[in-house]
Amino acid sequence: MTEKITNLNTTKNEYRNRELSWLQFNARVLQEAEDPSVPLIERLRFLGIFSNNLDEFFKVRYATVRRIVEAGKGGRSFLGGISASDLLEEITQIVIEQQAHSLRILKKIRSELHKENIYIINETEVTKAQSEFISDYFIRKVSPALVTIMIGELEEFPSLKDSAAYLAVRMVMKKDDETFQSRSNFALIEIPKIIDRFIVLPSKGDKQYIIILDDLIRYCLNNIFSIFKYESISAHMIKITRDAELDIDSDLSRSFLEKISKSVKKRSSGDPVRFVYDKSIDAETLQFLLQKMGIDTTDSIIPGGRYHNRRDYMKFPSLGRTDLLYKKIEPLPIKGLSLQGSLLDKIAKKDYLLYAPYQSFSYVVKFLREAALDPNVKSIQITIYRLAQISHIASSLINAVKNGKKVTVQIELQARFDEEANIEYAEQMQSEGVRLIFGVSGLKVHCKACVIERLEGKKIKRYAFISTGNFNESTAQIYTDYTLFTSNQKIGKEINKVFDFFEVNYKIKKYSHLIVSPHYTRNAMYHLIDTEIQNKKNGKSSGIRLKMNSLSDFKMIDKLYQASRAGVKIKLIIRGICCLIPGVKGMSENIEVISIVDKFLEHPRLFIFENGGDAKIYISSADFMGRNLDNRVEITCPIYDEDIKQELIDTFEISWKDNIKARIISGKALNKYRKSDEEPFRSQFKLYEYYQQKLKN
Known part of the structure; x- marks a missing residue:
């Protein structure tokens, strides 16, 4: 262990x-x-x-x-x-x-x-009325999309697509059949991704029926293989997962856009790392597949159920049953910041904080749309990591170019599994005149920042927003993230410095406000933690509160252990990976860790250092992982507005009080729910109530 x-x-x-x-x-x-x-x-x-x-x-x-x-x-x-x-x-x-x-x-x-009264039926449970619907549906929609490969006597086994689901079909041929040399023959049917996995069948009274596409195909096997003479036919699901690492070629004549595009296409032929199969599959078919595909002992071979690609349940139809879904919340406005009129005029006077999805992400889109139309705005610079499928962010930037603005977009083409979407957007924006930067060799650009330059009188004034999450309208409905809107000129100038680094990256910039990876974040965090250690020794108030997705960097964990040994109280809210082991005497007895998994995906990075009673508070794009500290461009932004500092402390403490969806992270890693004798406290619901109350005050 x-x-x-x-x-x-x-x-x-x-x-x-x-x-x-x-x-x-x-x-x-x-x-x-x-x-x-x-x-x-x-x-x-x-x-x-x-x-x-x-x-x-x-x-x-x-x-x-x-x-x-x-x-x-x-x-x-x-x-x-x-x-x-x-x-x-x-x-x-x-x-x-x-x-x-x-x-x-x-x-x-x-x-x-x-x-x-909701029934998911399989091919053996189909009624006569449902049979007619299924046969018609198969002929019209499914059959034209099917790829069926007879693999029994192929010299070379076909390359299976990464994470695609296949039905492995075994036919036992009749004795008088002379089509194949072997009596057992095999085929593969690829389950088409362009068709909904769950097909809603005609309802009967108050009963609703669904058949999974796999079973609909099983029901129609005779239709597919009608030209063959067989005694029996069976179909079992298999799936292969491939190594998704991108191998980028070094051809100097090719653009970075071309290299990434080519590398993404090659991903489909990466080495297999996992083979999942229906555990009820017959031994002959399983052995045939393993041998033909060259699956070996370093691959993970996992017996599974009848259905694979259960990720498709993420899109299970709602069937009009709102009573079986979470109640949708209406994103709230930010107090004092109306979506009517000018955002820039408001931000010129004070900073504002957006906490999505409790508050509306529309403020980000409105900021860019206003900048695109305002004749005094001269330039927009923005980093993009993941965009929505239909992105108002991208359309706003294109709109800005058409209005004569200088628009510079740093787009990360190596955002894992979003490479193809980002390539498409990059090509679209480039064709419209947006100036693209493809980052720094050897570093992913993971920071989330935007700065605009606006001519006011004879001076350029900067307006900016910095976020803990992607500028993505879709994920903003389900990911919790902070975004700071500010006209602080020192912060705006330092965002400009980050963009200068993208352009001339052999020059390392110096910053007085932003903490920027890969050059400064690690040491800055060490210094902040050391200050808490020293304050504890000097009898001053001390404490560390951190909220992030992952904590895996051993050196950073060592520093937190050091603080714990010095007596500094540390509260950690870590959604995902946590390599730190809390609560161990002599090592981490002053560290508590919880994880919250609930309706929304907890995504913000928030760092609070007590600092002798004058708290230093930051929002960040960086987790405490080696890649975020040393191998990516990240921005950690200080919060200077006292009201926003208190708001961030409030949101942390609301999350910390959760006794419904908080799990205790401990040495034994049992994922025990944190329970208490106090009244039930579900932090995500309480956060929405908190922002509702702020609007009333």
């Missing part, structure tokens, strides 16, 4: 393995699917999130550990004390258990759906 916490008096620092900690986070997602207090259809969607998370984990993290094994390295020093080969085995065992648990949850949810 990675954790060694039996010696409570040890001064040696210990860490939880990053990959195992991530699997614990995904187990918390699975808890939401199991929680009977969560609306029923939302529980299905959490199952989809669990499955989607797992797919990405295998494409990236499992694939990375597998590369370490193949390189003949142990990896103990940066895997938290566990060897890479042992880690692969442990991951596989945990995932097999989690998958089995997720199937039990799915079975329970389907049983509860029956009580709501």
